[in-house]
Amino acid sequence: MARLERDFYQRSTLAVARELLGQRLVRVIDSERLSGLIVEVEAYIGEDDAACHAARGRTPRNEVMYGPPGHAYVYFIYGMHHCLNVVTEGEGFPAAVLIRALEPLVGLEIMRCHRSGKPDRELTNGPAKLCQALAIKMDFNGVDLCTSEVLFMEEGRRVAQEEIGASPRIGIKADELAKSVPWRFYLQGNDFVSR
């Protein structure tokens, strides 16, 4: 039940990404608690990472990535989807971890509502799907996960290093280096990892 503190996020993005696996993402809607275990993430690290939204410098859109760690970076994409990231590293260095999939734990009925009755397996097995299931939209951009009462992280279950798989990131269009680095991490064999 312990909430993840600022120190957790204020570290190297790859360390935060790996250790977010198995932690619990909590969303509170009208005092109803929804939660899921994080089972898949991707790291986006700095202006030198061609796939990172900060690759072309600071803009109003990616502003939050440059801010203090432990805040939510939410963006709108493809004209209809939202994705949730957690800001990492020190203030001034733009980096974040994209939450790509959850294993639903609590509040499944509300998630099914938000996902128009999709099978449980498809409630939160993708970055835009989990935002839809948890009703996370642009108004959550910049929210501090260390103090918010409606969106935060709690300690989940312990994950062994052998459980963690790594692969190149999915869906990005960038140079060969960005497309090849294994900065996607997931729990091997988990039913809720995307595709």
Added chain:
DNA sequence: TATACGATCACCT
């Protein structure tokens, strides 16, 4: 102002 496109999803063949 105008245009091209994206860290996706759902549905088609």
Added chain:
DNA sequence: GGTGATCGTATAC
């Protein structure tokens, strides 16, 4: 495996 939906953002005129 392929494609349309749909619009904010970045970049170019």
